[in-house]
Amino acid sequence: MDSFQEMAITDETLDPPDWTEVEALSHRIVDDAITYLKDVRERPAWREMPAEVRSFFSAPLPRSPAPVADVYDDVARNLMPYPMGNIHPRFWSWYMGSSNFTGALGDFLAAIQGSNLGGGNHAAGLMDGQVVNWMKEMVGFPASASGTLVSGGSMANIIGLTVARNVKAGVDVRERGVGAMPKPLRYYASDQVHSCHRKAVEVLGLGNRALRRIPTNAGLRIDIAALKAAVAEDRETGFRPACVIGTAGTVNTGAVDDLQALASVAAEEDLWFHVDGCIGALIAIAPESRSLVTGIEQADSIALDPHKWLHAPFEAGCALVRDASQHRNTFAVTPEYLESAPRGLASGEWLHDYGLQTSRGFRALKIWMALKEHGVEKFGRLIDQNIDQARHLTRLIEAEPALELMAPTTINIVSFRHRVDGASEEKLKAFNTEIMLRLQEEGIAALSDTTVQGRHCLRVAIANHRTRRDDLDLLVAEMLRLGREIAVTSM
Numbered sequence: 001m002d003s004f005q006e007m008a009i010t011d012e013t014l015d016p017p018d019w020t021e022v023e024a025l026s027h028r029i030v031d032d033a034i035t036y037l038k039d040v041r042e043r044p045a046w047r048e049m050p051a052e053v054r055s056f057f058s059a060p061l062p063r064s065p066a067p068v069a070d071v072y073d074d075v076a077r078n079l080m081p082y083p084m085g086n087i088h089p090r091f092w093s094w095y096m097g098s099s100n101f102t103g104a105l106g107d108f109l110a111a112i113q114g115s116n117l118g119g120g121n122h123a124a125g126l127m128d129g130q131v132v133n134w135m136k137e138m139v140g141f142p143a144s145a146s147g148t149l150v151s152g153g154s155m156a157n158i159i160g161l162t163v164a165r166n167v168k169a170g171v172d173v174r175e176r177g178v179g180a181m182p183k184p185l186r187y188y189a190s191d192q193v194h195s196c197h198r199k200a201v202e203v204l205g206l207g208n209r210a211l212r213r214i215p216t217n218a219g220l221r222i223d224i225a226a227l228k229a230a231v232a233e234d235r236e237t238g239f240r241p242a243c244v245i246g247t248a249g250t251v252n253t254g255a256v257d258d259l260q261a262l263a264s265v266a267a268e269e270d271l272w273f274h275v276d277g278c279i280g281a282l283i284a285i286a287p288e289s290r291s292l293v294t295g296i297e298q299a300d301s302i303a304l305d306p307h308k309w310l311h312a313p314f315e316a317g318c319a320l321v322r323d324a325s326q327h328r329n330t331f332a333v334t335p336e337y338l339e340s341a342p343r344g345l346a347s348g349e350w351l352h353d354y355g356l357q358t359s360r361g362f363r364a365l366k367i368w369m370a371l372k373e374h375g376v377e378k379f380g381r382l383i384d385q386n387i388d389q390a391r392h393l394t395r396l397i398e399a400e401p402a403l404e405l406m407a408p409t410t411i412n413i414v415s416f417r418h419r420v421d422g423a424s425e426e427k428l429k430a431f432n433t434e435i436m437l438r439l440q441e442e443g444i445a446a447l448s449d450t451t452v453q454g455r456h457c458l459r460v461a462i463a464n465h466r467t468r469r470d471d472l473d474l475l476v477a478e479m480l481r482l483g484r485e486i487a488v489t490s491m
């Protein structure tokens with residue numbers, strides 16, 4: 001009975017009974033984290049997990065406690081050695097940033113401070129707004145524009161495309177739904193548009209066919225004449241042309257649509273002009289390259305991705321909307337339990353009025369701390385550096401008869417392949433895929449592949465502040481070695 005009474009009056013908590021032990025362990029975790037980043041170059045770009053590591057992750061739900069030091073040991077042994085690899089200097093797969101230590105400290109402190117960025121009157125809310133303002137300044141948007149930090153570029157694009165739908169619907173679409181629209185809406189983007197836009201138009205109730213893919217020219221940029229023809233055709237056949245999506249940096253080849261031309265078409269045709277700048281919007285801060293994205297400042301909305309070229313730890317995307325009231329009118333709902341108060345905690349702005357989430361993480365701090373530490377000019381130089389590195393790799397490929405460039409290099413993405421004399425496209429694909437897989441499995445480098453204008457190619461996307469030119473020299477040398485090895489063995 002005694003012990004029952006004892007339990008009944010001792011309130012439980014997640015805080016440790018003894019903070020001093022946690023202190024020692026926490027210091028060890030930080031020391032290990034620093035070593036981990038310091039030595040990243042010495043480890044493989046990627047490695048396969050052994051069977052015992054895989055089976056570790058099917059252990060059942062823990063029911064009883066374990067010392068936190070043991071919990072950390074499990075993480076150190078089974079998790080930390082097998083990352084995706086995007087923090088590695090020779091990771092160039094798909095398109096992602098390479099994180100940074102200050103940003104990681106920011107994420108830690110954000111979790112310690114624990115604020116919910118759904119809104120309210122507190123310092124984290126002000127910092128969230130400040131980071132959005134900095135993003136507006138980076139891309140040349142007016143101070144009167146609005147924006148919101150979201151999980152990534154996909155969500156940022158959904159925000160922009162949703163505002164576009166509501167503005168162009170021709171009815172109160174929030175109240176009456178897409179079924180009440182007088183004419184079906186049409187959106188336009190190049191055939192190189194990112195797949196998240198398909199998901200966006202599907203989830204917006206417009207359907208995949210509402211997104212017309214416009215052919216691209218030899219530079220893989222949207223064909224402006226074809227765009228105009230498509231808009232005219234749609235008007236004639238009873239659709240309402242609503243929105244044109246320009247891509248500043250396509251994921252396949254890094255092509256940048258002619259944003260100025262798109263801004264003019266949008267103005268002439270009364271279209272919403274959205275820019276998917278997940279890759280390239282931030283080129284606007286790069287001193288050598290910024291003219292590539294001239295015109296972005298004329299957009300009605302922009303999606304950009306601090307977890308790419310600002311190297312924020314995942315996740316951090318940002319949607320910007322030129323007309324703040326159109327943005328707010330798309331998402332604001334004020335239930336009785338979230339009414340603002342004249343003073344106190346609930347007197348701040350409700351940041352959830354600018355997107356789909358209610359509770360929001362404190363994404364701003366990791367971005368804010370890294371920007372304060374390095375200054376925006378350094379981030380701009382790092383973007384130019386990656387673009388220069390891609391040009392360096394392009395020159396190496398052009399100078400090497402065994403390699404073939406598959407698309408023009410505009411920014412930091414290089415599409416190429418290893419040649420095989422007289423081989424069919426099918427055989428070339430198998431050969432190059434084998435090179436890509438061995439580069440990964442031997443831990444040399446992580447690249448990915450794609451298909452450009454119907455032809456398979458390997459793809460190097462250098463959004464990485466740790467990459468050096470000699471990493472690219474090594475890549476070429478290793479590809480040539482693997483090319484010889486595969487030729488004499490498996491094929």
Ligand SMILES: *Cc1c(COP(=O)(O)O)cnc(C)c1O
Nearest residue numbers: 095152153154194251278279305
């Ligand atoms: C990465 C990317 C996206 C999607 O962004 P996430 O942050 O991965 O959600 C959209 N468009 C383009 C052009 C991208 O490169």
